[in-house]
Amino acid sequence: GQQLNQSPQSMFIQEGEDVSMNCTSSSIFNTWLWYKQDPGEGPVLLIALYKAGELTSNGRLTAQFGITRKDSFLNISASIPSDVGIYFCAGQLFKAAGNKLTFGGGTRVLVKP
């Protein structure tokens, strides 16, 4: 089946740093989504991307839909402590059965001690 490879699996951030993470697939997707999960909570949608090459921002977050439609990137600028959490990418095919999403394994963002 389809798989999404998300990297890095974990990263440490220092306040003020810019960080990046990415997601790659062996298959083409029509929609890319990025979610954030805070400890003890469910994932929350951050950004949705619908067109190849699209670049979309949500505050300090910027995500891009890769031109090949097989990858997506998320950047966080000027990190703050509340950016800690798990970030998931997800891809969706147009008219996927049951609107199913394929999720990446997550990038765990931690604060540098």
Next chain:
Amino acid sequence: NAGVTQTPKFQVLKTGQSMTLQCAQDMNHNSMYWYRQDPGMGLRLIYYSASEGTTDKGEVPNGYNVSRLNKREFSLRLESAAPSQTSVYFCASSPRSGSGYTFGSGTRLTVV
């Protein structure tokens, strides 16, 4: 506007006991989903319901059953709980393709 509500939030079961996890959404969404998340791992789809009256297996359906009671409610049942089912369970809903999911806050289940 509650979104997706899951009950209970926490549960401890003994091996072999049964229980039903409840999920309700008030957004008039067509599709609903059950996922499990194990420590350090991503989300794995157990079952989904594309629309009221239909249910389908996901990636890890063994040991579970579901019921789409009406458009609002989608329950997950463990008939005979096993320690391997210790996990955090998330319910989610979606109105249509391309719109993403809204997740509940999860049920933390421990089977001893």
